[in-house]
Amino acid sequence: MRHAFLDEHSRRDSLLHRRDPRAKILAFVLLILCIALTPAYRFRTFGMYAFFLAGLVFASGIPPLYAVRKSLTLVPFVLFAAFFLPFSRRGIVALSIPGGLCVTYTGLLTFWGVVVKGYLSIVSMILLVNTTEFPDLLKGFEQLKIPRLFITIISFMYRYVFVIEDELEKMTAAKRSRTIRPGLRLETRTLSNMVGMLFIRSYERAEAVYAAMCCRGYSGRIHTLHDFSLTKVDRYFLGFFLVIVVTIAHSGA
């Protein structure tokens, strides 16, 4: 079934794709932190971050349209933030809305800051996830000393989420072919039974997986065959990335 909704472009090949996951994680986490700590009024700094990110998108070979479409997940939150805009009352009034509400410049600045930071961070995450295969990303996190147990649980989840999704799709198809005119009550009941059934099947699957692992000598540790190695290019990449981000962060200060 179609599962391309996850890290669609992570198996391409580009300069960015070939970098060591650890270098990429460190680089992008630093970038996101710098973006988060930039004051909202530094318009030029945000512009330069945007320019840098756009350059990275082109260098990575991810279709720009895909990145734009994916980054639209922010839209509901933008609307949410915009909703509160007229109510931040302090400051100089920029625009009056009939009904006694007014948009202030401080309100507008808060709104701008929230939206631009949210957007740039989302683009950064899209870049990180779409240039690194998810298992490699997890392994990178593990080698950066995130507790192994937690990472292993996530990697198991990633392994089985497709199986469970398939199961759910089959159940949905079966339900659709049997319900002719669903009412709200019936619909809720059926959906709940589906979720309940899915729980039981998932649990049984987990037991089976565990039994199979025990048969193969599992004792609480997962062994993998290849380890990453930081090459010279990876080090240069990380250094280059850090220099650019820090330069941007200090510009316009």
Add this chain to the structure above:
Amino acid sequence: MHIPDGFLTATTWGPAWLVSVVGLGACIRTAAAKLKDKMVPLMGVMSAFVFAAQMLNFPVVGGTSGHLLGGVLAAVMLGPWAGAIVLAVVLVVQCLIFQDGGLTALGANILNMSFIGTLGGYAVFAILKKILGKKLLLAAAAAAAWLSVVLASTACSLELVLSGTAPFNVVFPAMLGVHVLIGIGEAIITTFVLSFVLKVRPDLVEVSHE
């Protein structure tokens, strides 16, 4: 309720991250002591289950639809610590793969939905179960599920207020108003799912072991 990056200031997301990391560590230790080496496959597959269940939309009044948070459901069926871990894993994956919730805000999102929503919701369930008795188990679960959504959204709006993103007197009524309604859906689905599983495979439900 997944807060993106930029909506919280460092003074809010920093402490939230700290609380989440420490809390999650405690949850993992407690659950691992009980589940031993079964922990990884069980938690992994169950996280996949919650992830899939959250993708199912159910109809809410007025033609809109909502989806399950599943915190109380997971806690009642798997135990509170395991439930909190499962929710946290789902949040991490949603943040990494779907950019659903920001990286800096991930700590706050885990705090809201995995600790306040799931552990807090389970605490409410445990207290209500004691008061109402075992016969009204489902009623206790329904009330806890509703309250867990309301509590999580309250924490979320509190963080937004602390960050200066939204003023208190507006964000509270708005967030609560919406989530009081969403919580009803959560309560109904949680009750139905729980009653179904209790009928079909009661041995799988953590609560029925007591």
